[in-house]
């Protein structure tokens with residue numbers, strides 16, 4: 001399948017790409033260069049307000065909203081998402097997570113499947129191939145992180161919170177992958 005081929009290719013060049021990224025970071029310290037326009041955005045996103053960064057900090061509280069709708073990372077680079085729960089409601093009522101999915105995957109479908117995936121912390125196993133990165137559930141006052149390798153294909157990759165009802169309430173955004181200089 002084309003998808004599998006693409007993923008395989010992505011994996012096969014990860015090592016080389018990652019080495020380039022590390023070198024880039026050492027030389028340029030992930031400087032505040034203007035992010036390049038991503039190719040073929042599939043989901044409308046707000047104007048970039050940040051530069052690409054290997055450490056992506058985002059938070060959400062009891063208002064069931066991410067504080068950022070756009071995260072930017074360089075293609076093929078090692079990256080980390082840090083998700084902080086700034087609210088007070090208990091984790092069984094207001095947990096959050098962040099699930100980054102393939103550009104062509106519909107976040108609505110993932111959210112629907114997640115609703116019946118309580119045993120896997122609302123990360124639907126049937127979408128394993130379409131999920132690029134995900135965190136565990138986070139409760140009030142806590143931070144969860146996930147390390148991952150950014151896709152090597154620039155573009156807009158949706159992310160969402162898959163705790164039941166939260167995507168429907170607007171907990172979603174875009175991970176924008178931009179080409180490395």
Ligand SMILES: [Cu+2]
Pocket residue numbers: 060064095096097161162163166171
């Ligand atoms: Cu949430």
